[in-house]
Amino acid sequence: MNLKWSYTVLGILAIGLCLASCKEKTDSVETEQSKAIASTGEYDRTVLPIVRPKRPFYTELDVRDVKAPPRFEVKAPKGAPNVVIVLIDDMGFGVTNAFGGPIEMPTMDKLADNGLRYNRFHTTALCAPTRSALMTGYNHHSVNMGSITETATSFPGNDAIRPQSITPMPEVLLQNGYNTAMFGKCHGVPPWELSVSGPQTQWPAHSGFEKFYGFLGGETNQWAPLIYDGVTMMETPKDSDYHFTVDMTNQAISWVRFQQAMTPEKPFMMYYAPGATHAPHHTPQEWIDKNKGKFDAGWDVMRQETFERQKALGIIPQDAKLAPKPKDIKDWEDLTDKEKKLFSRQMEVYAGFAQQTDYEIGRLKEAIEDLGVMDNTVFIYIAGDNGTSAEGGMNGMFNEMTYFNQIPETVDDMLEHYDEWGSPSTYPHMAAGWAVALDAPFTWTKQVASDFGGTRNGMVIHYPKGITKTGEIREQFSHVNDIAPTVYEIVGVPAPKVVNGIKQNPIEGTSLVYTFNEKDAEEQHKVQYFEMFGNRGIYSDGWLARVIHKTPWGAKPLRTLQEDIWELYNEQEDFALTNNLADKHPEKLKELQELFMKEAEKYHVLPIDDRLFVRLTASAVGRPTLMDGRKQLILGEGMRGMAPDVFINTHNVSFSITADVEVDNNGNGVLVCQGGRFGGFSLYIKNGIPAFTYNFLGLESYTVKATEKLKSGKHKIVMDFKYDGGGPGKGGLATIIVDGNKSAENRIDKTQMTIFSVDDMADVGIDEGTQVADYGSSNKFNGKIKKVVIDVK
Structure with a gap:
């Protein structure tokens, strides 16, 4: 018997032993559940899902000679409330x-x-x-x-x-x-x-x-x-x-x-x-x-x-x-x-x-x-x-x-x-x-x-x-x-x-x-x-030790985690936390600080991360996105509701949008958009004319429109945005190219540095939710979209 054949036989035996072991465990659980149901009419609710009793086997030929087993149904405890x-x-x-x-x-x-x-x-x-x-x-x-x-x-x-x-x-x-x-x-x-x-x-x-x-x-x-x-x-x-x-x-x-x-x-x-x-x-x-x-x-x-x-x-x-x-x-x-x-x-x-x-x-x-x-x-x-x-x-x-x-x-x-x-x-x-x-x-x-x-x-x-x-x-x-x-x-x-x-x-x-x-x-x-973005504390039997590390309206912490100042309160005597007793009871404060570190280790609080705005950027903190490392996204009709972390990131970079479409004599509607009335961008056709609008936080809006109306048929529409650079939230130049010919360009003075919206998502062929731009009577595209390609440069 060669070595390869030996490994094959051993593998089959191992799988067989595993299956037998798994079957024994399943049979054991089923048996225990069956015994529990039989003796008490109740199940073992500590193991979920509750296992159905083993199915009985029958030797009788005629169903009229056999009594059917009781129907198994998991029910809530008797009298359980809503x-x-x-x-x-x-x-x-x-x-x-x-x-x-x-x-x-x-x-x-x-x-x-x-x-x-x-x-x-x-x-x-x-x-x-x-x-x-x-x-x-x-x-x-x-x-x-x-x-x-x-x-x-x-x-x-x-x-x-x-x-x-x-x-x-x-x-x-x-x-x-x-x-x-x-x-x-x-x-x-x-x-x-x-x-x-x-x-x-x-x-x-x-x-x-x-x-x-x-x-x-x-x-x-x-x-x-x-x-x-x-x-x-x-x-x-x-x-x-x-x-x-x-x-x-x-x-x-x-x-x-x-x-x-x-x-x-x-x-x-x-x-x-x-x-x-x-x-x-x-x-x-x-x-x-x-x-x-x-x-x-x-x-x-x-x-x-x-x-x-x-x-x-x-x-x-x-x-x-x-x-x-x-x-x-x-x-x-x-x-x-x-x-x-x-x-x-x-x-x-x-x-x-x-x-x-x-x-x-x-x-x-x-x-x-x-x-x-x-x-x-x-x-x-x-x-x-x-x-x-x-x-x-x-x-x-x-x-x-x-x-x-x-x-x-x-x-x-x-x-x-x-x-x-x-x-x-x-x-x-x-x-x-x-x-x-x-x-x-x-x-x-x-x-x-x-x-x-x-x-x-x-x-x-x-x-x-x-x-x-x-x-x-x-x-x-x-x-x-x-x-x-x-x-x-x-x-x-x-x-x-x-x-x-x-x-x-x-x-x-x-x-x-x-x-x-x-x-x-x-x-x-x-x-x-308690812990959130470095603000942290520990309650223990009426006492509270705590750190005020960051204000809700401040972009940066008040001090470093290492330099934080701990306070101590007897909460049972001081409901609103007005009397800091840290200087009077340093030994109690030290005890609670040590308790916090034990609890923080036990419940995965450590290491503490106080970088609120940094954490909004997935790549900065190792949070995955579906677009990790991708420079191109190819989209098609019917794709809508795409959240920021599942859509390509166009913030603070140059990018282009290329749409292959087919229209009649009066093309109208959205090709692709992200965001809505309170911030976003949209490439669309209005009354036959391709256009791109960048809506800056609902405060300012920039639009670039092609100069000629599209004729009936197939077209390639490109919006190319060249970012100024020099930091986040800067402007750039938007250019519309129709069928290989430059049609129009316009400055976009400001862009959003982190996010357009948490509820107005990216859509193809429609602008769901609130609208980025004024599309006229309808924002749903009335032609055909072969594909839309977004390239980040």
Whole structure:
């Protein structure tokens, strides 16, 4: 026997032994499951999926002589409740009336009056990390979501890829007999996976949700959203009265009614996550008008009034002090009349957006009540995935994309849009002074994970079947990673130990069920780290040690990580963190600093990366994109909705677009575009004339048009852009060439240095969402596109 033959035989034997071993393990699991079902009528829910019993063999010839085996069906534990989790976006601790804030949100009030309010509940200080922790029961770095997906790096803890050893809560409930659905904002899909090429394993439809209707990124235009139904991109709605929050609520109500009509005995889990109140702040005029003049007294008065209401409601202790504002935030009385006028309008729009959202949540609540199942529904209402956002800077923004491109907007410029603020013609954010006021009684805001202004959010749990002492406040420390284990305990299912043959990490959150009917129950979540872009802290049994490393509006950190100054607070005696005890208790501070490093190592927080704007560029931090190293992209008809990380990068470089097309005597429509009304470019034909428009942040627009109308037939249209160089965001010369002949050229004085849009994507043959340019009656191309080639030079 030759050596090659020997290896072949050994290989076959090895495969056979492996298959036999795998079969024995499968048979063993099936046998154990079968024994469990036979003896208790229940299954082993720690191993998912729950394995079907072994199929029996029969020797009988005639089916009439045999009794069929019982039908196997995984059912939820008897009496398991429905689960509804509502997560509002960018809403701080001091926003809602229920927690002493200035904004009336009656749905939350009603749920709080008949449920419990949690005044020491915490998030992670940013959107995607909070959502990952919420949907799993683990710390955000454990889920590899150390920051938002758009700033993922190549390091564990920050690569945005959920480990196989962590299974999302909806998947656990689905495999335990629930129907599951999600509506609204996801923000959990790595940006390079936002295409048909996927993989789509972290899309909601493949993460445990049977139904998903919403958007995948960090924000969306409420008037013209980029919506997916499952994994299918929907057409932008054409209704002039359309608003996404209304649409997603209609979808949610329709789904739950359908589900209960079909299987009223089967529990459902719904995750309702509106894009509100994240920028852009978009809401109908009727909601804005409800708040006209309400905030003219300014953010200092509003902040003080919120602080006093919080004391009156018992949300904060009577001896609590109002934390100082950040030094960068001006006193309202020092502002100009123009600033006051603009800023008051910004707050009116934000408040209307919040009120509209609560109203829509109320419609969902009423639909569940009409179905008669509210008493056996756990309704968890979380007012914010972080503190209110101060990313609008000192003046706010007409177009939030100016923030990511580091382009300041003046008050005079924004006042030109005063009457339309919040409408489809704006993409607005508000001044940071409002964010600080809406995070009262704390100093800081969203992004600042080391201050409770960034991480403390109001939460209400309503559960008539399980909560008897209603209308009370619960003061135990809690964290967003506590929600999944709370749901598991209420439902009666364990956090799985094995899923699809993969051993699962132990759950990291702590169930809150122990607080439901025991107001003074001993706190069980005793240690929790916080970290976001270098802002970091550690909570331990009433103490908080922390570092303020970077402001939300600052491009650079205040100091290096090595030079950071640690502070120490006794949080149980100092609710708003106003009395730094670092000098009085250096030994306690040292103990907590050491504890932070242990927790940071344990949960993949290290090494810390504070390079916010650098991290927006994938190549700078090792984040993959589908275009890694590519200089050419060949596109065809039907390709649309291409996100920045799956489209070739044309920022700060020379590039050309070549389109091979066929038109009739009046060609019209888009050949290829990226972005929309608030920034982007488009190569198109209008009334037979080829044109290229570069829209700079919705502030300025540059167009170059060919000189002659295209004749019927085939044509090659080229747009060649020669970048000036000399740094990012510079201008260049755009030239249009038709069938080999130079037709026209024009200067483009400014370009966007980092991103056009997070929701207006790249399209071929159409401009979905908002429009880059004025195309006339229709932007859909009426000819044929053979191909479009983009070359980066």
